[in-house]
Amino acid sequence: MKEIDISTWSRREVYQIFRPTRNPHFGLTADVDVTNLLTKGKAAGLPLFSFTLYAIMRAANAIPEFKTRFIGDKVFELPVTNPSFTVPIKDGGFTFCEMLHDDDWPTFNARCLMATDQAKSQDQLTENVTDNLWTYLTCAPWVYFTGMSHPTDGSDDCIPRIAWGKYTQKGSGWVMPLNLQAHHALMDGYHMAQFFALTEQYLSELPELDKV
Numbered sequence: 770m771k772e773i774d775i776s777t778w779s780r781r782e783v784y785q786i787f788r789p790t791r792n793p794h795f796g797l798t799a800d801v802d803v804t805n806l807l808t809k810g811k812a813a814g815l816p817l818f819s820f821t822l823y824a825i826m827r828a829a830n831a832i833p834e835f836k837t838r839f840i841g842d843k844v845f846e847l848p849v850t851n852p853s854f855t856v857p858i859k860d861g862g863f864t865f866c867e868m869l870h871d872d873d874w875p876t877f878n879a880r881c882l883m884a885t886d887q888a889k890s891q892d893q894l895t896e897n898v899t900d901n902l903w904t905y906l907t908c909a910p911w912v913y914f915t916g917m918s919h920p921t922d923g924s925d926d927c928i929p930r931i932a933w934g935k936y937t938q939k940g941s942g943w944v945m946p947l948n949l950q951a952h953h954a955l956m957d958g959y960h961m962a963q964f965f966a967l968t969e970q971y972l973s974e975l976p977e978l979d980k981v
Contacts, residue, residue: 813978
């Protein structure tokens with residue numbers, strides 16, 4: 770991790786305002802276009818969950834603010850943030866699953882399939898990782914939602930939370946609700962907008978469909 774010098778940091782004032790606030794987390798939910806994914810990708814057998822997770826994490830890792838964390842009074846930028854996500858298990862339950870991120874799609878997909886297979890063998894929820902290297906994600910494929918809130922561990926919890934929901938047809942295209950919750954000391958609405966735009970872009974950039 771690279772420590773950020775707060776005294777010369779461009780968002781020092783914003784950080785100092787929102788770091789001590791009692792409820793510093795804010796969120797945004799919006800639709801992203803998934804027409805290419807749902808028409809060409811699905812038809813070619815592209816694994817929708819893995820590729821959606823890949824596009825989201827690729828976007829998160831492209832924006833420095835999504836890799837920024839604080840520990841006590843120190844602020845750091847991670848070289849990479851990895852996904853910690855929910856996986857369904859028996860009886861309608863779920864458990865947590867962690868893997869290392871990679872911008873290379875075949876590598877990411879292989880890791881995702883291995884990690885989810887291992888997680889599905891669990892029969893109960895176990896506590897997820899607690900260090901700051903991760904980004905927390907969840908998928909709610911049963912519902913098209915327009916908002917979501919996530920539990921946090923107080924104002925010192927600076928890990929972004931991301932959720933996506935049911936792919937839904939709108940007109941001649943398809944959309945997916947995408948939700949982001951983050952600590953305002955580390956990012957603003959502008960950075961969230963960057964994330965939504967990049968996620969939508971990466972969801973449309975399908976791999977070679979004869980090699981999925």
